[in-house]
Amino acid sequence: MVRLKELDVLRGIAALNVVVFHYTSKFRLNFGHDYPAKFDWDIGRYGVELFFMISGFVIFMSLQGKTSIEDFAYKRFSRLYPTYWICVCLTFLIVNISQDPKMESNSISVLLMNFTMIQGVFNIKSVDGAYWSLIPELFFYAFMGVLFQMKLLSKMRTIALVWLSLMISNSLFTLPFGAYFLNLQYGMFFLAGILFYKIKYDKGDWHEHVLIGLCFLAGVVENPTLICFGVFLFIFCLFYLFVYGKLEMFTWKPFVFLGYISYPLYLLHQNIGFVLMRKLGQYISNEFLVIFIGIISMIGVAWLVTRFLEKPILHFLRNYRFHKQGYSGSFQK
Template identity: 85%
Template sequence: MVRLKELDVLRGIAALNVVIFHYTSKFRMNFGHNYPSKFDWEIGRYGVELFFMISGFVIFMSLQGKTSLEDFAYKRFSRLYPTYWICVFITFLIVNLSQDPKMETNSIPVLLMNMSMIQGVFGIKNVDGAYWSLVPELFFYAFMGALFQLRLLRKMRTIAVIWLTLMLSNSLFTLPFGAYLLNLQYGMFFLAGILFYKIKFDGGDWREHILIGVCFLAGVIENPTLICFGVFSAIFCLFYLFVYNKLTLLTWKPFVFLGYISYPLYLLHQNIGFVLMRKIGRYISNEFLVIFIGIISMITIAWLVTRFLEKPILHFLRNYRFHKPRYSGSFQK
């Protein structure tokens, strides 16, 4: 699958926004900040919606060409779970060892349930609050795998109309099980990513543009605030710039780098960052500096995990399945 540098830029932008939101607004809510609340980065919480749109684009792209449901499932598992397990364990260990009275620790059973990634479905708390977004991701993967197996991906326009109708209905009436099983709360962003792929690579026309507009409308109806209207407008505009090759000017190496480490950064930054900021806040009174040190520290840790754990493990798992040696004839020693 072709790697698009612009997608790394978008991942980097999304990751940085989520981190700054957690270290300003979320940290203030949980522990208090001394600097004025006007500096809180509230819009950063919607970096997750950008991640969902990127997933829609990438997952649909991964199901094109010669592949199988088994290969798709294996690639998704190898991409998500090993790194997730590492980050869950690191977070559990650091938070439990920090002995911070304001940080909620977790038991071994909770840790083990978190290894499933779907603990939220059963009402079991996350080792880190950021993990909530992994459930919509997993349900989207399952949904796309089912469409692929049923050979329905070619009917994406029809599916989009049905899916958007259910999303809009859910916003008005709250359909049972809709939020989880059919991704009705966030599906408009995944779907928009798919439609943007079709415009960029698969001969999409005015119908895709209309459906993208309805995705935007569904997102605003689900989140009816002025700030959401503005942020979602920016997210959709960024993707339009991307599909029409106008985002190349923003392929700034720091954003590409943040995209490269975005998954471990997302998984590790929140609770570990809170522990770190509370520790160094005892010695540094300038909270802007505390936030900056927290961001740089977590970027460094995420890079170490990416460079020395995530990528080597992913490389090994992919090579094991797709490039393992094949023998013919008699057994060779």
């Protein structure tokens, strides 16, 4: 699958926004900040919705061409779980070793349940609060796998109308089967990513534009605030710029780099960053400097994990499957 630098830029923007949100607004909520609240980057929380839209685009793209449900499942597993397990263990160890009275440590049983990535479904605490977004991602992957296996991906317009109807109904009335399994709270962003893919690569026309507009509407109905209206409008406009090749001029190396390390950065930055910032705060009075050092430090840690753990493990697992398939194929011949 071709790696698009513009998507790395969007990942970088999303990751940086989430990190700054957690180190300003979220840190203030949990521990308090001495500087004025007007400097908090509260809208950074919606970087997650941008991640969901990117996932919709990428996952739909990965299901095009010659692939199988086994390949799809293996690639998703190898992409998500090994790095996640590493980051869960690092976070668990650092928070527990820190013995910070305001940082809640976790038991081994909680750690083991976190290895599943779906601990939130069972109301089990996550080792890091940022992990909540992985559940919508997993259910989206499962949903797309089912559609692929049933050969329904060519019917995305019909599926989009039904799915959007359920999302809006759930926002207005709260459907009894809940929003987890069908992604009714965040599905509009995954769906928008799919529709943007169809416009860029699959001869999408005015139907896709109308459906994208409905995705935006569904997002606003689910989050009926003026701030969400403005932020979601910005996110959708960013993707339109990407689809029509207008983001190429913004493929700056810092954003591409942040996109490259975005998954470990997202998984590691919150609780480990909080521990670091609280330690730094004992020696540095300027909280803006504490936040800056926290961001730079966690970017460095995320790069180390990406460079020396995530990418080598992913390379090994992908090569292992490739060679295993090649051996099986030659054996069968």
